Amino acid sequence: MNTTVRNLVLVLGDQLNEDATALDDFDPGQDAIWMAEVDQESTHVKSSKQRTTVFLSAMRHFAAQLRANAWPLMYSELDDPHNSGHLAGELHKAIAQCRPQRLVMTAPGDWRVLQSLRQVAHEHDLPLEIRDDQHFFSTVRAFTEHAAQRKQLRLEFFYRELRQKTGVLMEGRQPVGGQWNFDTENRGSFGKQGPGQVPAPSRFAPDEITQGVIDLVQRRFADHPGSLDHFGWPVTRAQALEALSGFIAHRLPQFGLYQDAMWEGEAWLYHSHLACALNLKLLNPREVVAAAQEALAQGHAPLPAVEGFVRQILGWREYVRGIYWTHMPHYQDLNAMHAHAELPAFYWTGDTDMACLRDAIGQTLAHGYAHHIQRLMVTGLYALLLGVEPQQVHAWYLSVYVDAVEWVELPNTLGMSQFADGGLMASKPYIASGKYIERMSNHCQGCRFKPALSTGVDACPFTTLYWHYLDKHADVLAKNPRMLMQLKNLNRLSAEQRAAIAVQAQALGVSSDDAALQAKSS
Ligand SMILES: Cc1cc2nc3c(=O)[nH]c(=O)nc-3n(C[C@H](O)[C@H](O)[C@H](O)COP(=O)(O)OP(=O)(O)OC[C@H]3O[C@@H](n4cnc5c(N)ncnc54)[C@H](O)[C@@H]3O)c2cc1C
Ligand code: SF4
8 A cells, every 4th residue: 555545544452343433434445444463562561471362363353354344454463574563663654655644543542552642643743533432331521520520439429320321220210120239139159069060151262363373472472471271262243242142141140149259260150251352342331231131121130130240331341441541641650558569479470379369360371361359359459468569560460361451450450459549449448358258269278378367377368468458557547437347356456466467467578667667566
């Protein structure tokens, strides 16, 4: 292609939908599409092999579809000998080649990428038109308006507003079933008998395109985390639709009840595993929510399960996106709890005696997947209690999960999981001792530690660090009424117990300053 085009439409690796607004007025006679595989997107954090494979394979399948439509496409492959290795470099080359009158794109999911593409447009003195992403129910503008009316942001208010605006699970102005929220019915564990026979998840054997990407990733990113022995993610819209109907048919009815439950060796349970397909735009959240509502209407799934699922997509997914785009770029640097410890090396290997962490990290490295409670109350909780620097925790989550795109990963990690935004996103730190993990899973049964113990050789590190965290941050936490019960329990510990916990916490890796401070104050 060496002519002048009208619009050069930029399509990123997480924008793989033909109904994208950027393509609304696409005219193959005078426009062209630009896509680029670049090293930088796999190395700015060391992206896991599963994650890189999902993105590259889905991009190549989407490119094949565009070519089948005979739509003009400029596509840089990772192994092209002249690939510059970064998006800006590839875009510069494409602009020089096709001399577009303007650049058009759907709003991207990453602040860093947006800045770099804007800079390229600026350098070429080209207009860059950014269109709303219709793969969300709401817009960042609507979130900003919502936020402007409140002193404090809370998911619940935003979620209710969106239910009313969209009519999802509504009867007139009232929520279906007379209740907005069925959280209390959605906290079941499996009990001693375990989950039994869990329906098999929808997995897809690699086709020729995916196999080519697997070979490429094994070669180019051999030292990146994780393995590709079990790759089975949907990488086309047809596969994503199949995964959606598999979830609705086999897992949704139990989704609510077992949303928070964990079980050793059971990676998939009753979750949807759809985040990756949603974030790559292979699925539209509207069709996902509509399918869940239809299951309710048909009597196939109960209301608490359907509401619990809808809340994640219509609620959390939209809410975190609003937080990200209204608080970047400073959000990524927040560290409200002054946490400076290093991320333990076992996060990259799973090599630890702590059974819960070993299981969650093991499946993460094998599949690029862990469900929400594993992320929040196992890997996230341990990092929070240990006082790991939130930016290191963020880099880990962005690296390892197939569904990791910064707009969704960053607020979940820094805000919800690490409380690094000081309560902007969540009303209190999500902290618990090993007793929580014991209640929600069977991990503790096979662990060399005891969740009830906070000191001694058998003490559960979560429990030690939990008390130490409460003690260390007691002054700050006491300002939050939702923390008072936990602080009251802390006050039942003697000065000697607290001092012993501080010493044990130091041995686990909290910074020595923290432990010394603690020992002094007790
Ligand atoms: C520390 C941390 C990091 C996370 N990083 C990511 C990430 O990089 N990408 C990502 O999509 N989700 C992230 N989440 C949210 C959530 O854990 C995942 O969306 C979910 O585990 C994906 O599995 P699933 O598709 O089986 O979800 P399900 O449990 O089946 O939930 C259904 C859908 O709801 C949406 N959803 C659920 N919870 C959230 C949430 N808290 N925020 C936004 N959407 C949500 C997802 O699209 C998900 O597919 C993170 C959570 C935590 C605590
Ligand atoms: S005892 Fe502690 S470390 Fe072991 S599995 Fe239970 S919570 Fe995890």
